Amino acid sequence: MFWKQLRDFTRTISFRLNLWHAGMFLASAALLFTLIYFLLSAAIDRKDRDVIEARLREYAAVYETGGIPALRDWTTRVNEARKQRMYFARVATPDRTVLLLVMPQDWFDQDVELLDRSTETLADEWIRVPRNKEIDLTVAASELNDGMILQVGRSSDSRASLLGKFRQVFVMVIPPVLLLGFIGGAFMTRRMTKPVSSIVDAASSIINTGRLEVRVPERPARDELQDLVTLFNRLLAHNEALVLALRDSLDNVAHDLRTPLARLRAALEGSLREKADASPAQEVLVEALEETDRIETIIRTLMDVAQAEAGLMRLEVEKTEIVLLIDDVVELYEPIAQEKGIQISNDLNEQLSVTVDPARMRQVFANLLDNAIKYTPSRGHVSISAKQHDLEIELRFRDTGPGINETDLPRIWERLYRADKSRSEHGLGLGLSLVKAIVQAHHGRVEVASEEGKGAEFRVFLPVAQSRRTVQGAASTDTQSG
Amino acid sequence: MRLLIVEDDKKLASYIVKGFQEAGFAVDHCLDGEEGLIMATGNDYGAAIVDIMLPSLNGLALVQELRKQRSTVPVLILSARASVDDRVKGLQTGGDDYLPKPFAFAELLARVQALVRRGSRTMEPSTLEVGDLTLDLLSRRVTRAGTKIELQAREFALLEYLMRNAGRVVTKTMILNQVWDYSFDPQTNVVDVLVCRVRNKVDKEFEPKLIRTIRGMGYVLETT
Numbered sequence: 001m002f003w004k005q006l007r008d009f010t011r012t013i014s015f016r017l018n019l020w021h022a023g024m025f026l027a028s029a030a031l032l033f034t035l036i037y038f039l040l041s042a043a044i045d046r047k048d049r050d051v052i053e054a055r056l057r058e059y060a061a062v063y064e065t066g067g068i069p070a071l072r073d074w075t076t077r078v079n080e081a082r083k084q085r086m087y088f089a090r091v092a093t094p095d096r097t098v099l100l101l102v103m104p105q106d107w108f109d110q111d112v113e114l115l116d117r118s119t120e121t122l123a124d125e126w127i128r129v130p131r132n133k134e135i136d137l138t139v140a141a142s143e144l145n146d147g148m149i150l151q152v153g154r155s156s157d158s159r160a161s162l163l164g165k166f167r168q169v170f171v172m173v174i175p176p177v178l179l180l181g182f183i184g185g186a187f188m189t190r191r192m193t194k195p196v197s198s199i200v201d202a203a204s205s206i207i208n209t210g211r212l213e214v215r216v217p218e219r220p221a222r223d224e225l226q227d228l229v230t231l232f233n234r235l236l237a238h239n240e241a242l243v244l245a246l247r248d249s250l251d252n253v254a255h256d257l258r259t260p261l262a263r264l265r266a267a268l269e270g271s272l273r274e275k276a277d278a279s280p281a282q283e284v285l286v287e288a289l290e291e292t293d294r295i296e297t298i299i300r301t302l303m304d305v306a307q308a309e310a311g312l313m314r315l316e317v318e319k320t321e322i323v324l325l326i327d328d329v330v331e332l333y334e335p336i337a338q339e340k341g342i343q344i345s346n347d348l349n350e351q352l353s354v355t356v357d358p359a360r361m362r363q364v365f366a367n368l369l370d371n372a373i374k375y376t377p378s379r380g381h382v383s384i385s386a387k388q389h390d391l392e393i394e395l396r397f398r399d400t401g402p403g404i405n406e407t408d409l410p411r412i413w414e415r416l417y418r419a420d421k422s423r424s425e426h427g428l429g430l431g432l433s434l435v436k437a438i439v440q441a442h443h444g445r446v447e448v449a450s451e452e453g454k455g456a457e458f459r460v461f462l463p464v465a466q467s468r469r470t471v472q473g474a475a476s477t478d479t480q481s482g
Numbered sequence: 483m484r485l486l487i488v489e490d491d492k493k494l495a496s497y498i499v500k501g502f503q504e505a506g507f508a509v510d511h512c513l514d515g516e517e518g519l520i521m522a523t524g525n526d527y528g529a530a531i532v533d534i535m536l537p538s539l540n541g542l543a544l545v546q547e548l549r550k551q552r553s554t555v556p557v558l559i560l561s562a563r564a565s566v567d568d569r570v571k572g573l574q575t576g577g578d579d580y581l582p583k584p585f586a587f588a589e590l591l592a593r594v595q596a597l598v599r600r601g602s603r604t605m606e607p608s609t610l611e612v613g614d615l616t617l618d619l620l621s622r623r624v625t626r627a628g629t630k631i632e633l634q635a636r637e638f639a640l641l642e643y644l645m646r647n648a649g650r651v652v653t654k655t656m657i658l659n660q661v662w663d664y665s666f667d668p669q670t671n672v673v674d675v676l677v678c679r680v681r682n683k684v685d686k687e688f689e690p691k692l693i694r695t696i697r698g699m700g701y702v703l704e705t706t
Contacts, residue, residue, distance in 0.1 A: 251563050251568075254562070254563070255535075255562040255563055256562075258562035258582070258583045258584060259491065259562045259583065261583070261584045262491075262494055262562065262583035262584035262585070263491060263493050263494045264584070265584040265585075265586070266493070266494050266497035266498065266584075266587065267493065267497060269497070269501075269586070269587045270497040270500060270501070272699075273501070273504065286696075286697055286699065289699060290699075292584060293653070293655065296584055297655075314567065331636065332636075332662055332664070332672060333670075333672060335672075335675045335676055335679055336670055336671065336672050336675040339675050339678075362664065363664070366664060366668070370668050370669055370670050370672070371669065373670055374669050374670050431669060
């Protein structure tokens, strides 16, 4: 259940938008960081480089004028003037014979080795070698006029440690910023997609309850989504008008048929009351009365079928236990089954709840059971069973009657269709089309399977209450928090 | 007891009027809504039967106007529109009951009598008696000539319905609607079988036979 909800949530547009948003944010932050990192690192280098290269030019000039001794004096003086960050200097031949070596106090022999190891030739213009966590060794070199090579260096603050601090700050800042971005993004996308979820709410409420007057709440904002909402509402209003017009004309037809029928029935009843004898005229009156009742039933059932097929049937849906409905219908039919010597077995015992209009669904089950009992011969068997599938509940009404001929099988759901064999029997041929229409109005479906001579099996599939709840649930959570 | 009938269909109205007169009611009849409203406000009726489709003022508007004037006369609305919406609308505007056309007169009579009973606030009797048959609504005990009769819940409900309408014909449709709250057209004779069961228990070993079948119409529980 939890995983399903999570999966449903991750499917929502707002979640995906948010994910994209966070991803983009992270990518641009990383890009920015890299850029700043390199700029910073270059800036650190340049600062040291400028200082050392100036010193290099100075030393080279001293060497040009006074040779090694002059340079030695000069370097000593330079270093004495400074308490720290003293300069390293070395003059060597290209084959690495050292002519002059000035070692600052904070330099060691290993440092020189480190420098020599990391370069191919002494004349490499610029070397920066990390000595330890805090200190880098930086050396610039230049070829002197007489072919000697002059190297000037200094220890400087480690680039790695400077940048490391920057990295640390970045790593510390990013998660809260990312979280803030995510929350802000979630809030924004919720707000932006709110019209969408309210459209979903409105549409599902119309489909589920048939209440055509439902509209999507409009907001003052004038954006594309609001345009969509306005258009959607106009569409709903248009549909409602069409449907109401259709319902009205259906009602009017029924009204126009019922009015004369009411007059006829009253007249027949009136004459029957007057003459309470057993004359042949009386017989005719009784038969006529019976027929008016039958016509009324046909009109009512046809209206029901027409309404359900046109999607106009108003369903008072509520969460209903299938077992209770079936028990109720079986109770109604138990006596007649006993009379006919038919055994009804009702295998429903588990709790199966569906969201249906109980009165309409009872009509469906009663029609199916009525049908099964009608066609099952004496000592026959009618069984009702149910099966829970993932998304729907299946109900089976199985009888041991004569079965249905292959040519009739696909047509039995049609209005007023009756297989030749059953023409003579009482009934209107509307029962099964009503069953189908009502089940379809509940977003379910019907099936029939039969082998001639071996009985028939009618199956009703109804969507499970839960599947509808998750659709609505996902939509409503969005609205609540958005 | 005086009744008001507002129905523009003269023929239908004449049958209804006649039927009620035979059942011992005094009946006033008018053909349009305006007149109906004047009659209803000027007289004291036990109940009013009002059609929805009326000239000058329709039935729903009439009932609404009546209720606005604080009239408490029980109103039964008649209509050839049978949809649930219309029924709900009829009851919401202030109607007390609703009967779709065409109807069995027996049912109209039964409903009007129930309305009148409710209107006059007479206490519901806790036992129903027809001849030597008695049915106790509280202890749910049924006896005939002092002999106890065992009935199942539905059989009890059926007998109760027949006894409440004793002397009047109740149709199979009425039984299906009232006793089981089912509205459909059974192709099997479910109702007959049930009536037959009750009859076996109530009538088989007793004289006179109380439950009579009226071919083509339904059943009647004889009062004598």
